[in-house]
Amino acid sequence: MPVSIQHGRSANHTLRIVCPNGHLGFAPIKTGSFQIGCHCEPDLICADSGSCDVGPVPLGADISSSPLQWQVDDLETMLLASRRLGVPMIVGSAGDTGTNSRVDLFVGIIRDLANKHGLSRFRVGYFYSEVSKDALRRRIVDRDTVMGLDGRPPLDLATLDATERIVAVAGIHPYIKLLNEGAGVIIGGRSSDCAIFAAPAIRQGFPEDLAYFYGKVLECASFCAEPYGAKESVLGEITIDDVKVTALLPEQRCTIASVAGHAMYERANPFYEYFLGGHIDMSQCHYEQYDERTVRVTGPRYVPASELRVKLEGAGKIGERYVGIVGVRDPYTIANIDLVTAWARQQVVERFGDSGYELHFTIYGRNAILGDKEPLRAAPAHELGIVVQGVAPTKAMAEEVCMIATRQMFYARLPQVKGTAGGVAFLLDEVMRASPAYRWTLNHTMPVDDPLELFPTFIVEAGI
């Protein structure tokens, strides 16, 4: 029998949420701590499935970053618990990106699982988050500024034209609408992580100050606990006075340091979290150890926005991509590796000119990971691994760009080199097709009149 948490429900009206995973589908839920959570009388089971961390390829190519079976397994774990306990289940930003196809995929999985397990009928609510390029084009033409974030300039037509797909980041609003319509399972398009948890709390009248923070602290599951161990469940409880978060894996605890530390995780500033409708100010948060595995937090503030602005994420294709891999062991060649790559690049220039493609050399053993910021770039290792990427409009050209650059490193002309039978070592005498290259084209915001206007909601039935 799993160990339940130590504290009973607070005397005040409370809402409890179990969060089993901070990026559903990306790495499997650890089910032991999740089952403990299911014994803690949760009112909902919620998880975020989205992340920009996977890079621009999934959004641009409209794919998920992980195998379908992992997504099915995580959804099955949550769905069976949710129906057994009779509490709603919410998943946000379906399939990493929250595009329409990922929402449809997750809704389909839920309906298939309901049939597979013979679950009694329930309502599945979902919403879309994609924004059409035409809609943004009209905004730009009408001089309705689509503002850049993080130092980016306002969106222009050239950047929009270079974009493949765009999602807007929803707030609490479509989730509340779908809960009001009786959804037992909600599959969200792209949305703010914290909205998934804040929505049911705000809907039930808990203060926005606490509800948004409640979402912020729960959204990464066990990342707010210590010792480090991902994909374990945590339990959150909100009252009208406070937020509590409890580690559910017996080996983990939520501590003041771990919960406060999580407030700064993967954000530029630990004090503020922005979303559609406003932001939370965490600068006055007070953290206290409530019991051995639980931290109690008071003092976050919700600051409503003076203007509703929705965040937009977009990715655009640069081209097809091939990858080659070579190694270097000769110390003289290592010391002159920039001459080797320059030679290889020049051979590509002679074939294709100096534009219309991209060629990248990533030099492991010197400064691959930090680039120009590497303080030790003048002291390379005794052997180097060099990854060559060729990016071009067609597969054939990308293959050739990559192949010329990779092969010609072998023939690089260094004046003093002793080894004249080949300048590099090949792992494979071939170049490999990789995913097409994309880039983040949109990291912007635009004004909306209604927080629901970009997020159409739908209800379907599932089960038998």
Next chain:
Amino acid sequence: MTASRKLSEIAKTIRSKNAGVDKITFDIVFPDSSTYDQVRKSGVLSRAAVCRVFGIAAEQISDHVEFDPALAIKFTIYRRVPSGSPGDADIFGSQQYGPLLDIEVPGV
């Protein structure tokens, strides 16, 4: 002569991670308030010091804060290109903290 120790010996956590698609954020977390205070006072993680370590200009740092509740110093820098663009070799931004480990902290 003042004794010094490496940041990796006295910090509890030293990590880097994407903060959105255009920035990377660094968290250096200390086990107790005396260590946290000493590092703060030493200036080895000041804006200027961070710029020297990574060879970047001051305007490339978007945020630099001391976060008392977590006993942490946190700073955020702009990426050269957005995460996952071809040529970017750290899509999650998770291995950018290496140069911080060997920073010498005097008087600890």
